[in-house]
Amino acid sequence: MxxxxxxxxxxxxxxxxxxxxxxxxxxxxxxxxxxxxxxxxxxxxxxxxxxxxxxxxxxxxxxxxxxxxxxxxxxxxxxxxxxxxxxxxFSDYVWEQKMYEAKFVELSRYAPRLVDEPVEWARRFRDGLKPEIKSQLVPLNLKDYNELYERVQLIERDTAERAAASGS
Structure with a gap:
């Protein structure tokens, strides 16, 4: 040892x-x-x-x-x-989003034509998000996957902080 x-x-x-x-x-x-x-x-x-x-x-x-x-x-x-x-x-909420992102990346290998274009990759990822997150991102019309993913993380963190502050 x-x-x-x-x-x-x-x-x-x-x-x-x-x-x-x-x-x-x-x-x-x-x-x-x-x-x-x-x-x-x-x-x-x-x-x-x-x-x-x-x-x-x-x-x-x-x-x-x-x-x-x-x-x-x-x-x-x-x-x-x-x-x-x-x-x-991780809260259940954050864990679920992490699992979605990992599954999205994994499955995208099997359908490369569906996500060949970076803009399409970002759109498909955004479209699979929970409605409460998606509704905050659609108006931004982000076309870059990395930027979109970063925003999702910020929204998740903010949601978790507000839930902790309110005691829920």
């Missing part, structure tokens, strides 16, 4: 403090998974190393939650950890 920890730290993995930004949470997990693949970590090693990289609110959350995720006598499983982390990091 000592050698694994040493190799892990040589890769300079980032810490995570739970900034509230869903994108930061996704990127942190992806970064860790790349390091874990390189080091050929076991599921238990992955959880131990990831927990060590947590700081602030995220560390406090894990201290309060770990007994529920891994009751005494349960093996530490990476998938269970990631599932709990994602539930903590």
């Amino acid at each position: 000592h050698q694994l920890v040493e190799q892990f730290f040589k890769l300079k993995p980032s810490k995570f403090n739970g900034t509230g930004d869903p994108e930061a949470a996704i990127l942190w997990i992806k970064e860790l998974e790349k390091a874990f693949a390189l080091l050929r970590c076991s599921g238990e090693d992955k959880v131990i190393l990831a927990v060590y990289q947590m700081q602030g609110n995220t560390s406090n959350w894990w201290e309060a939650t770990q007994g529920k995720v891994f009751p005494e006598g349960t093996d530490l499983a990476w998938n269970a950890f990631v599932k709990a982390f994602n539930i903590k990091s």
